[in-house]
Amino acid sequence: MDDYFAEADEHLLAIRRCLLMLDGVERPDPSSAIxxxxxxxxHSLKGISAMVELREAExxxxxxxxxxxxxxxxxTALDAANLETLLAGANALEAxxxxxxxxxxxxxxxxxxxxxxxxASATTEARPAAASGEPVTGPSSWTVRFVPSPELVxxxxxxxxxxxxxxxxxxxxxxxPRVLPGGGIAFEFHAQTDDQASLAALKDDGVTYEAYxxxxxxxxxxxxxxxxLPAGPRAWEMASAAPGNFVRVDLARLDDLMRxxxxxxxxxxxxxxxxxxxxxxxxxxxxxxxxxxxxxxERQLRDLREGIxxxxxxxxxxxxxxxxxxxxxxxxxxxKRVKLEIAGQSTEIDKFLIERMMxxxxxxxxxxxxxxxxxxxxxxxxxxxxEGTIRLNASTxxxxxxxxxxxxxxxxxxxxxxxxxxxxxxxxxxxxxxxxLLDVICESGFxxxxxxxxxxxxxxxxxxxxxxxxxxxxxxxxQTEPGRGTRFSITLPLTLAIIDAIxxxxxNQTFAVPQSAVQEVIEVDPDKLRSLEKNxxxxxxxxxxxxxxxxxxxxxxxxxxxxLHAIVVGTGLNALGLVVDRVAGHREIVVKTIADPLIxxxxxSGATELGDGRLVLILDVGALSRGIRERPRVGERASA
Amino acid sequence: xxxxxxxxxxxxxxxxxxxxQHIEMVEQITPVPNAAHAVEGVxxxxxxxxxxxxxxxxxxFERATINQRTRLLVVQQGSRSVGLLADEAKEFVxxxxxxxxxxxxAIGNLSGSYLNGVATLGDRVVLILDVREVVESxxxxxx
Numbered sequence: 041m042d043d044y045f046a047e048a049d050e051h052l053l054a055i056r057r058c059l060l061m062l063d064g065v066e067r068p069d070p071s072s073a074i075x076x077x078x079x080x081x082x083h084s085l086k087g088i089s090a091m092v093e094l095r096e097a098e099x100x101x102x103x104x105x106x107x108x109x110x111x112x113x114x115x116t117a118l119d120a121a122n123l124e125t126l127l128a129g130a131n132a133l134e135a136x137x138x139x140x141x142x143x144x145x146x147x148x149x150x151x152x153x154x155x156x157x158x159x160a161s162a163t164t165e166a167r168p169a170a171a172s173g174e175p176v177t178g179p180s181s182w183t184v185r186f187v188p189s190p191e192l193v194x195x196x197x198x199x200x201x202x203x204x205x206x207x208x209x210x211x212x213x214x215x216x217p218r219v220l221p222g223g224g225i226a227f228e229f230h231a232q233t234d235d236q237a238s239l240a241a242l243k244d245d246g247v248t249y250e251a252y253x254x255x256x257x258x259x260x261x262x263x264x265x266x267x268x269l270p271a272g273p274r275a276w277e278m279a280s281a282a283p284g285n286f287v288r289v290d291l292a293r294l295d296d297l298m299r300x301x302x303x304x305x306x307x308x309x310x311x312x313x314x315x316x317x318x319x320x321x322x323x324x325x326x327x328x329x330x331x332x333x334x335x336x337x338e339r340q341l342r343d344l345r346e347g348i349x350x351x352x353x354x355x356x357x358x359x360x361x362x363x364x365x366x367x368x369x370x371x372x373x374x375x376k377r378v379k380l381e382i383a384g385q386s387t388e389i390d391k392f393l394i395e396r397m398m399x400x401x402x403x404x405x406x407x408x409x410x411x412x413x414x415x416x417x418x419x420x421x422x423x424x425x426x427e428g429t430i431r432l433n434a435s436t437x438x439x440x441x442x443x444x445x446x447x448x449x450x451x452x453x454x455x456x457x458x459x460x461x462x463x464x465x466x467x468x469x470x471x472x473x474x475x476x477l478l479d480v481i482c483e484s485g486f487x488x489x490x491x492x493x494x495x496x497x498x499x500x501x502x503x504x505x506x507x508x509x510x511x512x513x514x515x516x517x518x519q520t521e522p523g524r525g526t527r528f529s530i531t532l533p534l535t536l537a538i539i540d541a542i543x544x545x546x547x548n549q550t551f552a553v554p555q556s557a558v559q560e561v562i563e564v565d566p567d568k569l570r571s572l573e574k575n576x577x578x579x580x581x582x583x584x585x586x587x588x589x590x591x592x593x594x595x596x597x598x599x600x601x602x603x604l605h606a607i608v609v610g611t612g613l614n615a616l617g618l619v620v621d622r623v624a625g626h627r628e629i630v631v632k633t634i635a636d637p638l639i640x641x642x643x644x645s646g647a648t649e650l651g652d653g654r655l656v657l658i659l660d661v662g663a664l665s666r667g668i669r670e671r672p673r674v675g676e677r678a679s680a
Numbered sequence: 681x682x683x684x685x686x687x688x689x690x691x692x693x694x695x696x697x698x699x700x701q702h703i704e705m706v707e708q709i710t711p712v713p714n715a716a717h718a719v720e721g722v723x724x725x726x727x728x729x730x731x732x733x734x735x736x737x738x739x740x741f742e743r744a745t746i747n748q749r750t751r752l753l754v755v756q757q758g759s760r761s762v763g764l765l766a767d768e769a770k771e772f773v774x775x776x777x778x779x780x781x782x783x784x785x786a787i788g789n790l791s792g793s794y795l796n797g798v799a800t801l802g803d804r805v806v807l808i809l810d811v812r813e814v815v816e817s818x819x820x821x822x823x
Contacts, residue, residue: 594713
């Protein structure tokens with residue numbers, strides 16, 4: 041079934057892409073490649089839906105196909121209304137497939153079907169000959185052969201099943217059993233239907249067909265075997281011919297490889313530890329050799345990891361491809377004019393990361409259409425072009441990928457933010473500290489809208505966007521300028537899995553801090569710490585550095601020490617000193633995500649193993665630095 | 681149906697064996713700061729990050745020190761793998777559906793609400809644990 045969802049997804053994507061490309065083309069060339077692909081995708085979707093017995097999807101795809109056939113035959117124009125009907129059909133299809141995947145109640149899609157039916161039947165009226173059922177244009181005649189087999193019977197497909205299917209799509213003139221050369225038996229129907237696509241869909245049920253040729257009974261019809269292909273298949277019947285140089289790999293298999301490489305990294309670090317311990321027992325010449333091999337192995341391991349990582353990288357464009365559809369759909373619904381500009385589609389990023397980023401990016405794009413871009417009237421009044429622009433851009437910066445979603449709309453209404461936020465936002469010179477602004481709009485339940493709407497729901501969206509980005513080890517930033525627009529930037533690591541980290545001890549616990557967030561490790565004299573309300577501050581490099589004592593945060597027992605160590609993480613206003621007992625050093629660690637809600641606590645982003653089988657928690661520096669900014673509120677609540 | 685029997689605070693419980701991925705001895709459980717009371721911590725089990733629920737704490741008993749007999753039963757609940765910390769685990773038995781009865785009201789114990797039934801094996805009484813209830817109704821954050 042997973043195969044089905046993956047394939048259905050691809051077809052849906054293709055359908056939408058094609059429909060978008062056809063936007064504005066009233067009478068497409070019937071042989072147009074786009075129309076061809078569209079037709080093929082609907083057809084395949086129908087076929088595979090029938091195979092998994094997802095009847096609702098099959099029917100929808102079938103009706104879309106009928107409409108497309110009408111357009112291909114030039115009987116129907118592809119005007120705006122019809123395009124809308126087809127798009128609605130695609131939406132309904134997706135809804136059905138998603139509902140099936142999520143195990144939800146299947147939507148009937150009746151509305152979409154009715155609209156598609158109306159569109160297809162409008163065709164028939166435009167061509168009276170077909171309606172009158174003259175032989176010339178009437179149902180085509182086919183010789184349909186069905187070869188039963190034990191496998192088919194096991195799937196519940198018997199001659200009666202096929203008979204029923206044929207009756208659904210047309211009528212049966214006659215049926216006769218035939219003996220095959222090998223001694224098997226086949227059933228030969230003479231059937232009439234104009235729905236060749238449905239016939240083709242029966243192919244996997246042991247059915248072959250060809251145009252019916254009237255033969256005199258004496259001549260007989262040479263029996264054929266099931267493997268015989270129907271004469272002259274159309275181009276779209278051979279849709280699944282894939283390009284030869286690509287292999288589709290289940291992501292789980294790559295994950296396995298990555299995990300194995302990760303295990304190797306752990307094993308090598310154990311070996312490294314052992315080597316250090318035996319150094320004085322081994323003659324230095326031999327030890328040098330051992331060390332050389334060890335280093336060589338480290339380098340090769342790194343290459344191996346990078347190699348596996350590269351396999352996992354996919355172009356961001358795969359996600360971006362959905363965007364034009366979403367933007368167009370929503371803009372149309374709420375009566376705005378929006379164009380989407382996409383750049384950097386070929387930027388590569390880890391497949392795992394981008395799949396999880398899909399919803400956040402969609403959400404930001406929806407926000408841009410719904411809240412960012414103004415209505416046409418407002419734009420014209422502001423002296424802007426009536427059509428708003430949303431730019432979606434991806435680029436690689438060092439070891440990170442930056443995805444930006446920018447609109448040229450009205451900007452975030454800072455006054456409304458200040459009014460609604462509980463955080464005491466002050467607007468100075470028409471601007472707000474962007475970090476604080478982000479905190480506010482990402483606050484769960486925050487929305488400047490009075491009512492929940494379908495665009496962004498109840499304000500939970502931004503909170504989810506931010507937590508998703510941060511769970512993946514990325515950062516989210518926002519910039520907004522009144523009247524000029526808003527830009528969200530998501531910075532993500534190229535890949536997850538293995539990172540460099542600082543290992544530190546607090547009490548009897550060990551923590552790992554991602555090195556990318558660490559500025560420096562400093563020694564702290566406890567007497568130099570100043571208390572300010574609930575927080576502690578340290579003057580460091582001329583600035584007040586907020587201090588977080590991990591033992592207090594995590595309720596651990598420690599013995600007081602004359603000197604403390606602080607790991608300085610984050611930069612600028614986000615900088616923070618994490619006080620620990622001891623810093624054990626720097627290690628390469630394999631990151632495992634913590635998914636289970638029982639252990640999903642704030643301040644912890646994942647887990648790792650250092651080679652001794654013990655699990656070590658990885659600190660979430662972003663959440664810790666947010667925590668300290670929010671702590672005064674927690675204090676208030678506690679004292680109230 | 682086959683079950684795995686294990687003991688918590690002197691009582692014998694059973695879980696359907698297909699739901700148990702594996703049973704291991706307990707070496708080191710990493711405490712998770714600010715997790716719920718019944719959550720003992722987290723371990724790596726066969727490369728997976730697995731939360732550990734202390735069944736004693738979950739059922740309202742005092743925690744016991746981890747020793748040679750302590751066992752971790754890694755169970756599958758939906759898409760989640762969760763470790764259940766038990767005092768001991770030893771037997772693999774077949775219990776006929778017919779010999780399982782609904783838990784009586786008399787079991788006033790806190791665990792009463794996580795039971796799927798009660799079975800009598802010879803002279804022993806075995807409580808059939810509702811794993812879903814134990815896992816899904818464990819609070820997710822400290823009060």
